[in-house]
Amino acid sequence: MAFELKILGSNSAAFAHNRNHTSQFLRVQNTYFLIDCGEGTQLLLKKNKVKLSKINNIVISHLHGDHYYGLIGLLSTLHLFGRKTKLRLFGPPGLKEIISIQLKYSTTTLSYDIEFTEWIPGESQEIYEDQHITVTTFPLNHRIPCSGFLFREKPKKRRINKRLVTKILTPLQINELKNKRDVYDMSGKLLYEWKTATLPPYSSHAYAFCSDTKYIPELSELLNNVNLIYHEATFTEDMSERAALTYHSTAKQAAELAKNANVGKLILGHFSTRFKDLNPILEEARTVFENSELAIEGAVFNT
Ligand SMILES: [Zn+2]
Ligand SMILES: [Zn+2]
Secondary structure: OOEEEEEEEOEOOOOEOOEOEOEEEEEEOOEEEEEOOOOOHHHHHHHOOOOHHHOOEEEOOOOOHHHOOOHHHHHHHHHHOOOOOOEEEEEOOOHHHHHHHHHHHOOOOOOOOEEEEEOOOOOOOEEEEOOOEEEEEEEOOOOOOOEEEEEEEOOOOOEEOOOOOOOOOOHHHHHHHHOOOOEEOOOOOEEEOHHHHEEOOOOOOEEEEEOOOOOOOOHHHHOOOOOEEEEEOOEOHHHHHHHHHOOOOEHHHHHHHHHHOOOOEEEEEOEOOOOOOOHHHHHHHHOOOOOEEEOOOOOEEEO
């Protein structure tokens, strides 16, 4: 299991029908990301039994309140709990200033450091990299600067074929084989050829978070073959004019993107408050892309 995505909140604009503002919690191996932080995210983290100490990275898609009004509350709580570990915060221009002013006027000096990375509106850039994954932004088309995030595992190493490799090897020798190099014993005699001693690597997975946006058909190229994609579906097709006017998408448009990008699974979210029943959104998407699901709060998606 490479990715585990937990939906915390998935409604647009206002709280309605027991649905909350956008927030998701993503685990990629041992790295964790909070994606957007609408009002009430702290409570949703608690409800979903997510330990606050696990939050080391927060990415914010844009500065509409339903995507970040929970941030200052969460940052303050981490401070009250005496957090010492550095927190990485990735957000649009302006966010650092907003947080600084809020802290300044409450005369708060946080107990931990925030490493703030400002992503550049209108550009695609790699904002995070570690041993296993990269996170890349991509521009969306919304009323204010808004970014999507592509979480992608790096290519994995080849695997040792344990049925064939029966001699005891050192960690260095194992690493050599995984890196496509043959290994020899002390006298220079060939022990194993990497070609026969290893198996192809497991495939690398990817998750794309497409926050508030008008439909961008061209995204299908960038997001080609990702395993899991979240895309806003604020409206259904009968409200397509309103969707265009407010720089949002319909369920059908989200599904078109998923289909054209040949993704594994589509998760629909950012529901308009006018939908008490979300089935019309799901049904509309499934007519275009069968493997569509709703971002129901508390739902977990694995790749
Ligand atoms: Zn929104
Ligand atoms: Zn928005």
